[in-house]
Amino acid sequence: MKLLVIAGPPSAGKTSLTKQIIKRFKDELRVAFLKIDVVKAYEDIELSREFQIMTRKIYSGDLCPDHAGVMVLGDAVEWAESKAADLFIVESAGLCLRCSPYLNQGLGVVVLSSMAGIHTPEKMGAMVSLADIAVVTKIDLISQAEREVLIQKIKDVHPNVILMETNALQGTSLHRLYELISHSEDIDKDNLYLKGNPPIGTCTICVGKKEIGWKHHFGVVKKLDGQIAEYLYRGE
Amino acid sequence: MIEGITILPGLDKAGSKERFEKLTLIAGETVSIVGPTGSGKTALISDIELLAQGDTSTKRRILINGEVPAEEVRYNPALKPIAMITQNTKCFTDLSTEEFLHIHAKARKIVDKKIILDTIELANKFTGEKINKETRVTVLSGGQTRSLLIADAILIGAAPVILLDEIENAGIFKQEVIDIIQSTSKIIIFVTHDPVIALLTKKRIIMENGAVKKVLCQNEFETKAAENLLELDKRVGFIREELRAGNEITKELISVSFA
Ligand SMILES: Nc1nc2c(ncn2[C@@H]2O[C@H](COP(=O)(O)OP(=O)(O)OP(=O)(O)O)[C@@H](O)[C@H]2O)c(=O)[nH]1
Ligand SMILES: Nc1ncnc2c1ncn2[C@@H]1O[C@H](COP(=O)(O)OP(=O)(O)OP(=O)(O)O)[C@@H](O)[C@H]1O
Numbered sequence: 042m043k044l045l046v047i048a049g050p051p052s053a054g055k056t057s058l059t060k061q062i063i064k065r066f067k068d069e070l071r072v073a074f075l076k077i078d079v080v081k082a083y084e085d086i087e088l089s090r091e092f093q094i095m096t097r098k099i100y101s102g103d104l105c106p107d108h109a110g111v112m113v114l115g116d117a118v119e120w121a122e123s124k125a126a127d128l129f130i131v132e133s134a135g136l137c138l139r140c141s142p143y144l145n146q147g148l149g150v151v152v153l154s155s156m157a158g159i160h161t162p163e164k165m166g167a168m169v170s171l172a173d174i175a176v177v178t179k180i181d182l183i184s185q186a187e188r189e190v191l192i193q194k195i196k197d198v199h200p201n202v203i204l205m206e207t208n209a210l211q212g213t214s215l216h217r218l219y220e221l222i223s224h225s226e227d228i229d230k231d232n233l234y235l236k237g238n239p240p241i242g243t244c245t246i247c248v249g250k251k252e253i254g255w256k257h258h259f260g261v262v263k264k265l266d267g268q269i270a271e272y273l274y275r276g277e
Numbered sequence: 278m279i280e281g282i283t284i285l286p287g288l289d290k291a292g293s294k295e296r297f298e299k300l301t302l303i304a305g306e307t308v309s310i311v312g313p314t315g316s317g318k319t320a321l322i323s324d325i326e327l328l329a330q331g332d333t334s335t336k337r338r339i340l341i342n343g344e345v346p347a348e349e350v351r352y353n354p355a356l357k358p359i360a361m362i363t364q365n366t367k368c369f370t371d372l373s374t375e376e377f378l379h380i381h382a383k384a385r386k387i388v389d390k391k392i393i394l395d396t397i398e399l400a401n402k403f404t405g406e407k408i409n410k411e412t413r414v415t416v417l418s419g420g421q422t423r424s425l426l427i428a429d430a431i432l433i434g435a436a437p438v439i440l441l442d443e444i445e446n447a448g449i450f451k452q453e454v455i456d457i458i459q460s461t462s463k464i465i466i467f468v469t470h471d472p473v474i475a476l477l478t479k480k481r482i483i484m485e486n487g488a489v490k491k492v493l494c495q496n497e498f499e500t501k502a503a504e505n506l507l508e509l510d511k512r513v514g515f516i517r518e519e520l521r522a523g524n525e526i527t528k529e530l531i532s533v534s535f536a
């Protein structure tokens with residue numbers, strides 16, 4: 042089974058791109074789709090209705106969405122394999138930009154709208170810098186010069202990313218993406234790892250303690266002034 | 278070097294194959310694309326800009342010098358031999374004109390810093406209201422943006438193929454643009470509803486229902502007609518500038534310009 046993880050800010054065009062990919066592959070591959078979002082998502086209903094493929098969604102709710110992603114992805118891969126899917130597409134929510142959902146196997150695709158601000162690629166951190174492929178959407182809405190300026194910005198952040206531009210509503214110029222998907226290797230589900238480093242976690246705030254001020258907390262505590270307290274600071 | 282661009286037929290909006298075998302445009306040639314609104318003019322030049330390989334809604338394919346362009350040429354702006362001015366005349370990037378041109382020049386691997394001011398200077402030849410290097414591109418008017426992008430296409434894009442989508446609609450000095458562009462050895466394609474531009478180009482592609490319907494070559498009579506229309510256009514332009522400058526049109530003015 043091939044794995045494709047698609048990430049990007051809200052309304053960047055992830056689902057529109059996903060639709061083009063499904064349209065292209067649905068006759069040769071069995072496609073399964075998972076949407077991870079925080080509060081609300083409709084992609085599962087929309088895509089299963091339009092393409093009759095297997096879909097699921099999961100809300101992270103109170104959990105950090107990347108955390109949720111890591112937790113559920115194992116089960117989700119099992120699910121897709123049990124349904125004999127050949128291509129498993131995971132659409133991830135905009136998330137908090139600290140982390141990226143890409144794995145050591147399969148392809149990681151970041152979707153960026155060409156209408157997004159010029160500093161977006163820098164602000165998106167690991168979601169851009171750890172992606173294998175960057176797809177710039179909505180090129181029908183801006184000038185060529187402006188598109189090239191945005192592309193240059195993405196290259197500044199990630200010089201080796203494979204870049205492409207598309208009008209995701211029409212699926213223009215996606216040949217290269219399709220080739221990369223066709224040639225991507227099947228995953229080995231027992232050896233899936235996050236590409237990026239997860240944030241330093243398990244502090245008392247993460248587990249729900251509401252008291253204000255670092256004295257009340259242990260785990261990794263950040264003070265207002267100064268560095269993060271010594272690694273794994275345990276409170277006083 | 279680009280000697281020619283070849284368009285291979287795709288499908289019209291109904292899915293039938295276009296009725297031409299291939300269409301080659303050669304360096305130094307000016308071409309206009311005409312046809313009713315919605316007939317696929319913009320789609321045709323977008324195909325050229327994207328160097329389509331059957332992967333756009335029209336399914337056309339584009340060759341450079343008779344060959345399928347390398348992947349690298351399709352995806353790397355620094356290697357792309359094509360500059361396009363789209364119908365959209367709004368910039369979203371929150372940068373000053375100078376910064377914007379600077380990053381674009383970098384994307385096109387140009388090191389000479391002088392090009393930035395040269396581009397602004399050229400843009401100011403096309404527009405009545407001057408652009409400053411500090412002006413943010415987001416606040417430029419439609420005509421100013423268009424002028425800047427045309428100057429950018431000529432100097433920074435410096436591409437051997439230039440595609441212009443309805444430049445006449447932005448209230449810029451059309452004549453200046455045509456003069457500068459026609460004196461080059463580039464392939465220049467105008468999508469246009471303007472009879473002067475259509476008659477001044479050597480080839481005319483007529484679109485209908487998403488397909489190329491016909492290709493005509495400029496004849497001797499048309500060149501004459503273009504000259505007459507151009508004369509008329511200049512007079513209209515003269516009156517327009519008088520109005521823009523807040524002047525009143527007097528009997529004398531009329532007799533000078535429409536004698
Ligand atoms: N003009 C244009 N509109 C686009 C393009 N891609 C997406 N859109 C529109 O942008 C909006 C958001 O697109 P989606 O594909 O739903 O974006 P998304 O990234 O899946 O959004 P979330 O999953 O909600 O984060 C929709 O209205 C699309 O029709 C494009 O290339 N051109
Ligand atoms: N051969 C085709 N097959 C499918 N769709 C097409 C084809 N040609 C054009 N279209 C679509 O038809 C719509 C109108 O085309 P386009 O924008 O190119 O028209 P236009 O001639 O530039 O119109 P205008 O003069 O209003 O700018 C677009 O959505 C375009 O993608």
Ligand SMILES: [Mg+2]
Pocket residue numbers: 055056057084132
């Ligand atoms: Mg979506």
Ligand SMILES: [Mg+2]
Pocket residue numbers: 318319320364442
């Ligand atoms: Mg058009």
